[in-house]
Amino acid sequence: MKRLELHDLSIAYEDEGEGIAVVLIHGYPLNRQIWRYQWEGLANSARIIAPDLRNHGETAVYRQNKLSEIIHNMELLADDIAQLLDALSISKPVIVNGLSMGGYAALAFYRKYPDRVRRLILTATRARSDSEAEKDNRIKAIKVAQDQGVGAIADSMLPRLLSPNTILHKPDLVGSIREIMLSSSLEGVVGDLRGMMVRLDSTPLLSRIRIPVLIVVGKDDQIIPIDEALAMNDLITDSRLEIIEDAGHLLNMEQPETYNRIVREFILSLE
Numbered sequence: 001m002k003r004l005e006l007h008d009l010s011i012a013y014e015d016e017g018e019g020i021a022v023v024l025i026h027g028y029p030l031n032r033q034i035w036r037y038q039w040e041g042l043a044n045s046a047r048i049i050a051p052d053l054r055n056h057g058e059t060a061v062y063r064q065n066k067l068s069e070i071i072h073n074m075e076l077l078a079d080d081i082a083q084l085l086d087a088l089s090i091s092k093p094v095i096v097n098g099l100s101m102g103g104y105a106a107l108a109f110y111r112k113y114p115d116r117v118r119r120l121i122l123t124a125t126r127a128r129s130d131s132e133a134e135k136d137n138r139i140k141a142i143k144v145a146q147d148q149g150v151g152a153i154a155d156s157m158l159p160r161l162l163s164p165n166t167i168l169h170k171p172d173l174v175g176s177i178r179e180i181m182l183s184s185s186l187e188g189v190v191g192d193l194r195g196m197m198v199r200l201d202s203t204p205l206l207s208r209i210r211i212p213v214l215i216v217v218g219k220d221d222q223i224i225p226i227d228e229a230l231a232m233n234d235l236i237t238d239s240r241l242e243i244i245e246d247a248g249h250l251l252n253m254e255q256p257e258t259y260n261r262i263v264r265e266f267i268l269s270l271e
């Protein structure tokens with residue numbers, strides 16, 4: 001793990017390998033550890049940078065707001081990534097890969113900093129914003145997290161995060177994903193939920209994307225159904241969709257070899 005001091009963050013991140021930088025943005029309520037098979041498996045093909053987002057993992061926020069005011073807007077997360085790249089003196093365009101909420105942040109990053117993105121990878125994510133029913137569920141989840149703790153969120157989400165195959169055959173992986181979720185802070189969970197709830201609809205952005213995009217999804221994803229990936233693939237001019245069997249929402253951990261092969265091919269196809 002490496003650490004840098006940014007404007008209002010002490011940010012923890014992995015930085016492995018050489019070549020084009022690939023920034024991996026984790027989802028909710030997770031941290032950079034979900035990418036360990038990628039920094040282990042892809043660092044021979046690129047420079048893999050995987051930060052802990054604000055209030056997650058080992059990243060700490062200076063001058064933290066009161067809990068009632070913490071909100072992780074997707075643009076704020078995008079700014080944190082831009083600051084990290086500045087601090088690492090990476091001015092050339094990078095590949096940005098976001099998983100789920102990380103994908104929402106990746107799209108916000110592209111909207112805000114299009115010249116800093118060479119290619120996009122959208123993993124287990126969607127472009128649209130929350131429906132009214134989804135916003136209500138976020139409000140309920142904030143209350144559950146505050147009243148019962150982060151463990152209650154982890155317990156309700158875990159069975160839906162993974163494919164039946166993973167739950168049946170990979171108990172160690174299920175256990176380590178549970179640990180990652182349980183290590184989340186209340187600030188992280190609540191900040192993410194509020195940020196996701198008000199995020200912009202990125203659908204209008206899709207047809208304006210002028211770079212190649214890889215969309216990867218697990219066939220058994222119960223959190224974001226694969227229809228959302230099909231819809232994004234239809235709207236982006238230069239995109240490719242890959243659907244991984246026996247994988248759910250955390251496909252990069254559930255089927256790391258297949259996921260890494262697909263991502264490596266995409267990285268190496270840079271002209």
Ligand code: MLT
Binds near residue numbers: 026028100101102196
């Ligand atoms: C995630 O996995 O990052 C979130 O569950 C996505 C969401 O709740 O919209």
